[in-house]
Amino acid sequence: DKRFDVNMNGTVTLKRPLNLHEAYEVFSVHAWDANGKKHTIESPLNHPPLAFARSPAGLKRAKRGWVIPPFHVPENSRGPFPMKLVQIKSDFAKETEMVYSITGEGADQDPKGIFTVGRLSGILFVTQSLDRENKASYRIIAHSTGRDVDNVKDSPMEILINVIDQNDNKPLFTQNPFNGHVHEAAGKGTCIFMTVTATDADDPETYNSIVNYAIVSQEPPFPKSNMFDINILSGTIRVREPDMDREQWPRYTLLIVAADMEGEGLATTGTAVIIITDSNDNPPQFEQTSYKYNYLYFILYTISHIISVPENKVGAVVAKLTVTDGDEVGSPAWSTKYRIISGDKGGFFNVSTGPTQLEGIITTVKPLDFEKTKQYVLSVIVENDDPFVSSLPTSTATVTVNVEYVKEPPKPPHRRMQPLCLLIAESSFLWPPSPLQLGRSNSLHNGRSVELAAGKRRSPSPPLPSP
Ligand SMILES: [Ca+2]
Ligand SMILES: [Ca+2]
Numbered sequence: 001d002k003r004f005d006v007n008m009n010g011t012v013t014l015k016r017p018l019n020l021h022e023a024y025e026v027f028s029v030h031a032w033d034a035n036g037k038k039h040t041i042e043s044p045l046n047h048p049p050l051a052f053a054r055s056p057a058g059l060k061r062a063k064r065g066w067v068i069p070p071f072h073v074p075e076n077s078r079g080p081f082p083m084k085l086v087q088i089k090s091d092f093a094k095e096t097e098m099v100y101s102i103t104g105e106g107a108d109q110d111p112k113g114i115f116t117v118g119r120l121s122g123i124l125f126v127t128q129s130l131d132r133e134n135k136a137s138y139r140i141i142a143h144s145t146g147r148d149v150d151n152v153k154d155s156p157m158e159i160l161i162n163v164i165d166q167n168d169n170k171p172l173f174t175q176n177p178f179n180g181h182v183h184e185a186a187g188k189g190t191c192i193f194m195t196v197t198a199t200d201a202d203d204p205e206t207y208n209s210i211v212n213y214a215i216v217s218q219e220p221p222f223p224k225s226n227m228f229d230i231n232i233l234s235g236t237i238r239v240r241e242p243d244m245d246r247e248q249w250p251r252y253t254l255l256i257v258a259a260d261m262e263g264e265g266l267a268t269t270g271t272a273v274i275i276i277t278d279s280n281d282n283p284p285q286f287e288q289t290s291y292k293y294n295y296l297y298f299i300l301y302t303i304s305h306i307i308s309v310p311e312n313k314v315g316a317v318v319a320k321l322t323v324t325d326g327d328e329v330g331s332p333a334w335s336t337k338y339r340i341i342s343g344d345k346g347g348f349f350n351v352s353t354g355p356t357q358l359e360g361i362i363t364t365v366k367p368l369d370f371e372k373t374k375q376y377v378l379s380v381i382v383e384n385d386d387p388f389v390s391s392l393p394t395s396t397a398t399v400t401v402n403v404e405y406v407k408e409p410p411k412p413p414h415r416r417m418q419p420l421c422l423l424i425a426e427s428s429f430l431w432p433p434s435p436l437q438l439g440r441s442n443s444l445h446n447g448r449s450v451e452l453a454a455g456k457r458r459s460p461s462p463p464l465p466s467p
């Protein structure tokens, strides 16, 4: 407001004549302290007396009397109290002594006694420091009657007292810490994954409660010290830089600040904890795989296994190929599956995931035949159950399977046996018949095998005669 000037000692002067259409003026004085912080106070000009109106020029008639424009009192005044606010004046005072009184909230209603009026002077006082955040306005009714003349009185006058805000509340974060999480593969700038909020109890219509946000520091400061940015007005946090890596930096702690007066006033600090969640950005690799970097690509050297497997055996374990994966243990970005991509046209082999989830087990599913194929060269690739988040090199293992000739065991020579007949007379004393021992008895049969068949007697044996 160019009509006012403020001196270094805080005196406010008027630079040119001022017409007060609303009978008062409010202006703001800003001051900066040694730390560069801005402080603001709004002050009313010395107020002319509030007159009970007889002619309603420019004023609205209300139910309880004349309504005048609101009157402003700054909060947190240091007094001394009671402090004069304004004089209330009746036109009848020119003719006879008037008695003034006030009613309403802050007067005779709760909170009682904040405002008083000089009974004969009509001067309105505030008796204590006001707190806008506790109560932002008061509606009081002023009355005036003739001291000695009963029938002289004004219509009641409503006075609205608004408490002018000071910046006496610093912003408060609604929680501390704030917790958020974001995928490590989240791209730069694309992803708002959390919002921090601070409230300020001061007047929302003033700068005193306009909060700005900033990130003060980031821990750890890798791979860059400003991996995130924050919207100064809304408090939304986004990924600012790519190349987050959960495997190296699974968690960030940001020190954040919220300051009112658009970032120049009172400040409060808090933290935002960001958990980096896993993305499948590490390919599983066969162990002992080595990298070589050429100027365009990473090349994964394949690892070779040379294995011998006997022919004719189904279900034989050919090889166990172990792998490693840097992603989150137990997740689909870590667990593996395998494929034979070449070398097995006949479908002799199968590869399955072993119980550790980090091994591929090759087995035979059909008998191998040395006479037909002596060697297979299998190429096996490993993938995760989840797809990769970006184009990543696939690790390959080469398994050379040499089929082992299995010599068939020699068949024993077939020797013709000469049957040995043992004749037992029906009437011999071999009753009851004792079991005949089958086997060899060199002494009895001169080294020949004995082939015996148990036969049934053709007829029951008659009772034996007495010897
Ligand atoms: Ca504030
Ligand atoms: Ca305030």
Ligand SMILES: [Ca+2]
Pocket (backbone or CB within 6 Å): 184, 246, 247, 278, 279, 280, 281, 282, 326, 327, 328
């Ligand atoms: Ca990962």
Ligand SMILES: [Ca+2]
Pocket (backbone or CB within 6 Å): 280, 281, 282, 283, 284, 325, 326, 327, 333, 334, 384
């Ligand atoms: Ca992986």
